[in-house]
Amino acid sequence: MGFYDEISKYYDKIFPAGEEQLSFIKEAAGEKTAKILDIACGSGTYSVPLAKEGYKVTAVDIEEEMIRKLKDKAAKEKVEVEAYVCSMTELEEKLAEKYQVLFCIGNSLVHLNTLGEIENALGQMYNLAEDDGTVIVQIMNYDRIIRLGLKGLPKIINDEEGVEFIREYEYKPDVNKIDFNTTLIVKDGSDTKTFKNTVELLPLLSGQLTGMVERVGFKRYECYGDFKGSPYKEDSYMLVLKAFK
Numbered sequence: 001m002g003f004y005d006e007i008s009k010y011y012d013k014i015f016p017a018g019e020e021q022l023s024f025i026k027e028a029a030g031e032k033t034a035k036i037l038d039i040a041c042g043s044g045t046y047s048v049p050l051a052k053e054g055y056k057v058t059a060v061d062i063e064e065e066m067i068r069k070l071k072d073k074a075a076k077e078k079v080e081v082e083a084y085v086c087s088m089t090e091l092e093e094k095l096a097e098k099y100q101v102l103f104c105i106g107n108s109l110v111h112l113n114t115l116g117e118i119e120n121a122l123g124q125m126y127n128l129a130e131d132d133g134t135v136i137v138q139i140m141n142y143d144r145i146i147r148l149g150l151k152g153l154p155k156i157i158n159d160e161e162g163v164e165f166i167r168e169y170e171y172k173p174d175v176n177k178i179d180f181n182t183t184l185i186v187k188d189g190s191d192t193k194t195f196k197n198t199v200e201l202l203p204l205l206s207g208q209l210t211g212m213v214e215r216v217g218f219k220r221y222e223c224y225g226d227f228k229g230s231p232y233k234e235d236s237y238m239l240v241l242k243a244f245k
Helices: 003-007 019-029 047-052 064-077 088-094 115-128 142-148 206-216
Strands: 035-039 056-061 081-085 099-104 129-140 152-158 163-172 177-188 191-201 220-224 238-244
Touching: 019 047, 019 099, 019 129, 035 047, 047 056, 047 064, 047 081, 056 064, 056 088, 064 081, 088 115, 099 115, 115 129, 115 206, 129 142, 142 163, 206 220, 206 238
Parallel strands: 035 056, 035 099, 056 081, 099 129
Antiparallel strands: 129 238, 152 163, 163 177, 177 191, 220 238
């Protein structure tokens, strides 16, 4: 069984929906008749709550098991979410509608292989946005990570569910990539299971991201240091970008 097949079982326990993220997305969407596209949706952490509030939600993820879990969750909650297995680089191939809000959060964008792929994905998001649409992107603040030589992110520990998720960085300056090494530890009584995985990330800097957003055609953008709307600074933990078509 693949790592993502395994992690999908515990995804909601590791990454529960954040109220700040939901509020940020809903504020951008406005009326609850708005169409929303959740890009790299995982198990539907945000898609399902948004659908429960009445938004028309479409969700895509490259991992088939995540989409299966999303559909199960939507069925259980008795809401409709259109969900597809789809890479960030093939959005226009799989989707024909336009959306009021498109969001790609959870540090997903930097899983693409090259700056060209990232810019292409942003261009596709632009093309799929309504004329007055908004695109929301959230990544870690790689300006800070590289400048300070940070070796990882805080552990995620859910003692109630017996789950621990360890995230470590290894920056490779010769190829400008980061090995993102994760360890999932699951405890069930006296039984402990450990799952390890490494994925290569592209440390996208703030200036690179804003330059791409301008080049693909967005009229303007705003940068925040979190989903509360705090101003983005060089020491912000994350970068949240809100781009307007």
